[in-house]
Amino acid sequence: MSDTETSAPKPSLDGLLLVPDEAGTAGTKRSDSTATSARDLVFKTSGATALAPVISIDRLWEAAPGTTSQMVRALELLKEASDNLTQAKSCNDPRTADRFVQRVQVGLPRLFACRSIGDGFGVIVNSIHFAFANLQGAPLNQDQINALWRVVRELRNKPAMTLQQGIERVSQLEETGLEVDPADLESLVEGSAEEDEQGLR
Amino acid sequence: MLSVNDFKTASVTCEVRHREAYLIYDRTGHIVENLREFFTDISVTSASPPQTDFRSNEGNFTILLGASRLTCQPNTKPENFAKYCAYFFNTTFDQLNVAVLTRIGLRHILRRESKTLEEAKEALASLPSLSPKLAKRFNILRPATEMMFRWEDAEIGAVVRLRAETVEIKVTTAPPELQEEVRKFEKRVHGLTLDIDYYTVAPVERDQWNPEEWVAEKMRVIRKEAEGMLQG
Numbered sequence: 001m002s003d004t005e006t007s008a009p010k011p012s013l014d015g016l017l018l019v020p021d022e023a024g025t026a027g028t029k030r031s032d033s034t035a036t037s038a039r040d041l042v043f044k045t046s047g048a049t050a051l052a053p054v055i056s057i058d059r060l061w062e063a064a065p066g067t068t069s070q071m072v073r074a075l076e077l078l079k080e081a082s083d084n085l086t087q088a089k090s091c092n093d094p095r096t097a098d099r100f101v102q103r104v105q106v107g108l109p110r111l112f113a114c115r116s117i118g119d120g121f122g123v124i125v126n127s128i129h130f131a132f133a134n135l136q137g138a139p140l141n142q143d144q145i146n147a148l149w150r151v152v153r154e155l156r157n158k159p160a161m162t163l164q165q166g167i168e169r170v171s172q173l174e175e176t177g178l179e180v181d182p183a184d185l186e187s188l189v190e191g192s193a194e195e196d197e198q199g200l201r
Numbered sequence: 202m203l204s205v206n207d208f209k210t211a212s213v214t215c216e217v218r219h220r221e222a223y224l225i226y227d228r229t230g231h232i233v234e235n236l237r238e239f240f241t242d243i244s245v246t247s248a249s250p251p252q253t254d255f256r257s258n259e260g261n262f263t264i265l266l267g268a269s270r271l272t273c274q275p276n277t278k279p280e281n282f283a284k285y286c287a288y289f290f291n292t293t294f295d296q297l298n299v300a301v302l303t304r305i306g307l308r309h310i311l312r313r314e315s316k317t318l319e320e321a322k323e324a325l326a327s328l329p330s331l332s333p334k335l336a337k338r339f340n341i342l343r344p345a346t347e348m349m350f351r352w353e354d355a356e357i358g359a360v361v362r363l364r365a366e367t368v369e370i371k372v373t374t375a376p377p378e379l380q381e382e383v384r385k386f387e388k389r390v391h392g393l394t395l396d397i398d399y400y401t402v403a404p405v406e407r408d409q410w411n412p413e414e415w416v417a418e419k420m421r422v423i424r425k426e427a428e429g430m431l432q433g
Contacts, residue, residue, distance in 0.1 A: 003360065004306030004398045006214040006272050054301075055403035059356040060410065063418055064425045071414040117411050158408035165408060 057157055071159060074114035074121065077107055078156040085149035089142075098139040104148070105132045117159055120166025124155055127170040127180035134179040147176045203324060205428045208311035208395055209275065215286045215416055216270040218304040222297035225266055229253050232264060235292045240285075259285050269293045279420040287413035300407050306400035307419050311427075312368075314392040321365035321393045322346055330433040331363065350430075356403045361430060362396040395431075397423050 063072040081104045088100035108129050115122035128148065140148065151169045155161070161169075170180055229248070233255060237243050240257035247254045251266040259281075260273035271289050273282045293299075315321040326332050326344035335344055347364040368390045375383035399419055 004214055004216045004308035004400060005268075005270060006212055006216075006308055006310070052404055054409070055356045055401055055405050057409055059403075060401065060405060060415075061418070062357070062422070064422045067418060067421065069414055069418045071411055072418065117414060118408075120408070158406065160411040161408040
């Protein structure tokens with residue numbers, strides 16, 4: 001694995017370099033102790049078209065103790081939620097399953113506080129919140145628990161997903177009958193449509 | 202005993218490599234225009250189809266067919282560097298349709314100046330648990346002047362270099378015909394360089410990576426690990 005190259009300021013190269021970075025840009029040198037960039041830049045494949053396995057999310061986001069990273073916090077919370085939903089999925093007793101689901105609901109405000117890590121993350125957490133609110137205390141059915149589990153797991157693996165990707169995951173929740181929009185929003189939209197119609201008349 | 206606080210940042214760079222992004226031939230102008238909204242004084246310093254370098258008050262940028270790089274000024278705060286990285290990489294990868302990152306590297310170079318080169322060598326030789334025992338090697342009976350350590354597994358890697366050296370800075374900005382008229386800037390600096398490169402080995406999907414969060418966190422990790430090494 002070759003080194004991270006730098007774009008250090010480029011002084012006259014008569015003598016040594018301002019930054020001895022062993023890199024390979026115009027003002028710098030590449031280390032002769034590591035592999036050449038040409039080989040590193042080849043995209044790793046295994047088999048005909050398979051990509052090399054991507055990094056695990058926990059390795060990518062390993063943190064030093066005492067971190068204040070929102071991403072690290074969000075991944076911890078998503079792991080808790082995912083574990084609770086796994087338990088809920090495997091429960092035969094609906095009341096026990098609901099207890100695990102309620103734990104997920106309780107953790108949502110803390111996840112909401114991490115919404116700045118990505119637009120997709122924000123839209124999914126919002127939608128789950130409104131899905132619970134619109135159920136008004138009614139328990140999730142098995143299909144809904146499964147869908148929620150899949151979405152939470154996927155969000156944990158791809159926490160920086162785009163808004164579009166987030167909306168696609170929210171659609172998966174809606175397909176199981178979950179209402180993910182705020183109740184007031186629907187009446188607002190209907191009211192606005194009626195006003196538009198009256199205006200046209 | 203040396204501490205990482207004895208060193209000053211010389212440069213900090215984040216470089217992301219990816220599969221060849223051929224859209225670079227069409228969209229470099231778009232990238233620069235988009236970056237100008239955030240880095241308002243950005244200007245192109247050199248341009249060719251597969252590589253463009255530009256510069257602003259915030260740092261030096263490079264986009265290549267298979268990589269993008271941002272190097273910031275030594276006095277840039279880590280949280281600001283993280284913000285600049287987020288804007289630069291998100292803008293570039295959106296334009297180039299990059300979805301998978303083959304290597305993300307964060308390189309932090311620090312320097313501790315000393316009066317003489319000998320003093321820097323002594324400081325290096327005095328590091329507990331790092332310096333090899335003094336012995337005649339290759340018919341040279343002197344302490345090592347450079348040490349390099351690499352740790353790597355299938356997902357993450359890091360290289361740490363420690364080097365006692367003299368760095369000569371020469372800056373000549375005038376064209377050749379005016380160089381007699383214009384004062385050159387020259388300086389020789391002795392010291393110990395601590396060069397840490399933290400990087401990913403396994404590919405990273407873009408939707409796994411938030412540049413602002415990652416850079417800020419790994420800057421902390423690098424500092425903490427460097428301190429651990431120096432303290433032995």
